């Protein structure tokens with residue numbers, strides 16, 4: 426091999442295998458993907474959802490992606506949901522991740538397309554045609570010397586037509602096979618040059634379809650495996666340690682046990698609380714794990730008062746992310762026993778000493794001082810004051826609103842308001858409220874929206890309300906939230922949902938910064954699999 430080196434397969438010391446190394450032809454040696462002991466510096470300006478920590482898997486996949494794309498080979502990334510496909514590809518295409526310390530070639534220009542069940546062949550064709558320049562007669566492409574990298578996310582989402590084909594995929598296949606497609610007005614063939622495709626998709630199931638092998642054969646396929654526990658703890662330890670380093674005292678010591686406990690808790694929930702027809706929303710993935718840490722980072726470092734108080738916040742965030750989704754007492758008890766065990770084993774702390782007695786409510790919120798700026802996310806200990814504060818908010822709301830709500834506030838209802846307000850304060854926060862009719866899902870959301878000082882946006886379904894109206898409504902909502910920077914709550918209920926519409930809203934939710942709460946039918950849960958669910962008991 427290169428340099429005549431003795432090229433035996435590498436052996437790792439810590440259980441690494443051949444996939445943990447790459448061969449470096451220059452030195453003739455096997456090198457690990459990541460330099461040992463290297464600590465990733467987090468830019469303090471980034472919000473939680475923008476932090477991406479390199480791991481062995483992500484560095485390896487980015488390297489392979491770079492190698493293939495730079496040699497104009499098409500790539501398809503396949504992996505379970507939440508394995509970081511979208512994040513890794515976007516980071517690479519935006520030049521934010523490097524391979525051998527260099528970002529993507531500057532002559533490569535990314536085009537992003539996300540497929541959904543409703544994407545049509547014409548839409549796909551128009552999206553690409555709009556970006557192309559005329560190079561010669563009948564030949565189109567990026568400007569000379571450039572290369573378009575077309576990134577198609579969720580490739581296998583498009584719905585099948587009558588005969589079983591997926592039109593957006595067929596039009597792309599036509600490009601692969603015939604190097605172009607027809608101009609639909611002129612009816613001339615348009616050849617398209619200098620594009621390379623990168624696609625990503627999850628395995629078939631839950632709205633995702635099986636894709637024809639005639640299309641797949643054009644790609645080099647890279648599989649994304651579920652993140653290993655090592656990678657998960659690397660990601661979250663880096664993020665948490667960076668945050669805790671800003672806190673005085675010995676709070677930093679809780680970093681390792683906190684990450685370890687959360688991963689252990691997550692693994693046992695995934696293994697034991699399985700989805701069944703009655704609990705179809707028991708679907709937990711990496712995004713939920715991340716939300717626990719997102720919650721732990723919401724507190725202001727100056728407000729942390731020793732490790733006990735930080736562990737209390739951790740218990741609260743685990744309850745919000747995991748326990749709020751559980752529907753019966755058996756599961757809730759199981760959860761509590763699990764957390765108690767983890768506190769004892771990993772933190773050497775007793776539940777009673779840190780969290781308080783069984784009957785005490787654990788509530789955090791930023792609403793206790795109305796009109797405060799900035800708002801601090803803090804534990805609420807005085808329940809009487811909490812009740813009076815929320816009642817005051819309600820009175821103010823009723824005085825201002827055209828639709829006053831005659832609500833009686835009791836502790837369970839207040840807790841729900843607090844839980845919704847917590848979701849609203851998170852960037853990209855969204856929440857699915859499940860409960861029987863009349864359990865107060867809409868009114869609590871309206872109140873939480875008022876408490877958080879957000880603008881409430883609801884669509885009004887009248888006779889003849891169709892996709893055009895829906896698009897117009899959604900556009901207005903997004904313009905308000907994105908352009909005018911008005912924090913907006915998008916509330917929609919089961920009576921307003923038409924299946925076709927909900928799938929579109931799901932896409933909007935993933936891509937925008939509108940906080941949304943939905944009160945929907947359980948059979949629409951598939952569309953909201955990644956949304957935190959909150960059960961109204």
Ligand SMILES: Nc1ncnc2c1ncn2[C@@H]1O[C@H](COP(=O)(O)OP(=O)(O)OP(=O)(O)O)[C@@H](O)[C@H]1O
Nearest residue numbers: 476477478505506507508509510511512627660711
């Ligand atoms: N290396 C990483 N560092 C930080 N966060 C990560 C990393 N990898 C994944 N995540 C987090 O995991 C979550 C899921 O990632 P992503 O959206 O890329 O998954 P996906 O594989 O595209 O899933 P889907 O198939 O559902 O689209 C994101 O919220 C992201 O922030």
Ligand SMILES: [Mg+2]
Nearest residue numbers: 510511578579
């Ligand atoms: Mg994705």
